[in-house]
Amino acid sequence: MSKCLTGSVLLFFFVSGSAQFVPGAFKKTIDSLTRAAPKTFSEIHSVLRENKSDTVLMRHFLNVATGRNYVSGRIYALNELGRTYRNTSQYTKAVKFHEQALELANNANLLEFKVASLNDLGVVYRRVSSIRTAMDYNQQALELAETVSNPSRSLKRSINVSYNCIGNLYQMLQQYGQAILYFKKSLKLETELGNTLGIAINYQNIGECLEEQGELNQALENYRTSLAYNEEIDNDMGRVICKTSIAQIYLKQNRPEDATLFLELLLPLAEKSGDGFLIAPVYINLGWSQMLSEQYEAAETNMLEGLRIAEKYNIRE
Numbered sequence: 001m002s003k004c005l006t007g008s009v010l011l012f013f014f015v016s017g018s019a020q021f022v023p024g025a026f027k028k029t030i031d032s033l034t035r036a037a038p039k040t041f042s043e044i045h046s047v048l049r050e051n052k053s054d055t056v057l058m059r060h061f062l063n064v065a066t067g068r069n070y071v072s073g074r075i076y077a078l079n080e081l082g083r084t085y086r087n088t089s090q091y092t093k094a095v096k097f098h099e100q101a102l103e104l105a106n107n108a109n110l111l112e113f114k115v116a117s118l119n120d121l122g123v124v125y126r127r128v129s130s131i132r133t134a135m136d137y138n139q140q141a142l143e144l145a146e147t148v149s150n151p152s153r154s155l156k157r158s159i160n161v162s163y164n165c166i167g168n169l170y171q172m173l174q175q176y177g178q179a180i181l182y183f184k185k186s187l188k189l190e191t192e193l194g195n196t197l198g199i200a201i202n203y204q205n206i207g208e209c210l211e212e213q214g215e216l217n218q219a220l221e222n223y224r225t226s227l228a229y230n231e232e233i234d235n236d237m238g239r240v241i242c243k244t245s246i247a248q249i250y251l252k253q254n255r256p257e258d259a260t261l262f263l264e265l266l267l268p269l270a271e272k273s274g275d276g277f278l279i280a281p282v283y284i285n286l287g288w289s290q291m292l293s294e295q296y297e298a299a300e301t302n303m304l305e306g307l308r309i310a311e312k313y314n315i316r317e
Helices: 007-018 024-036 041-051 055-067 071-086 091-108 111-127 131-145 153-172 176-193 196-212 216-232 236-252 256-273 276-292 296-312
Strands: none
Touching: 024 041, 024 055, 041 055, 041 071, 041 111, 041 153, 055 071, 071 091, 071 111, 091 111, 111 131, 111 153, 131 153, 153 176, 153 196, 176 196, 196 216, 196 236, 216 236, 236 256, 236 276, 256 276, 276 296
8 A cells, every 4th residue: 555645745836836936815715714623524624525526726725734734634635636536547545635634534534534435445446446445435434424423414414425435345255246236325315415526426336236247127217317416416437437337238229329329428538637537448348339330440430449448447347
């Protein structure tokens, strides 16, 4: 496991990031936030939700929070940086940030942040198919969260993340019935919380398990339900995942023309994301559809590109 950046290396890392432009309005927001120093994820997230994926702004927040010894703020910034790097397939960086967040949360005994950091590490390790390590982190997160008799809304969401991640790991182990049980647990709790993104993710995951079990019509129904929820919240990442899956069902139903049209329209959106985890399957499925349509040259080009991207980002799913 990668060790945390410390000392002068960490300081150089922070200072390098802070040299980039940060709007004055955001600096004022961070000044107010770090002086108020709310302790929970929900309180911090309510202020920074719109900026959480901007690495320059999160590095600025991290610098200020570090200077003022604002531990909850540092953990929030580190985990959001880790998630952003994870979603652009920079997994080594992501692990380093989440490990730093977990160390701070452990030292300060901040349970909700411990659970979130453990779950985040589980997600990264799942992305690179380190199943045992991922399962350890997500099980630790779930067990820790379940020690709280009256969990906050934020902690309930973390429990959902654990359910979902464990379901994904059982799915990778081809234990589809067990995976569906965890996804349904998560779906029930996400519905109670009214978390549209969580609902969409679980319908997608249940669809994937049903597809592997050969239940193509039921899988397609779940994918379309997931897509509808992703459209409702204007989630491009979800759109790419759902539409790639729908196209894959079309291929298995021997409908290559429908699949090709779907995937050709989808490819620019996938590439815009910069996430190899999303891009590679689109190219591979596009190549598959072209092969079935006897467009062999184009099929070879797209399949090789998909494999190249998967290899570049160490994607084995």
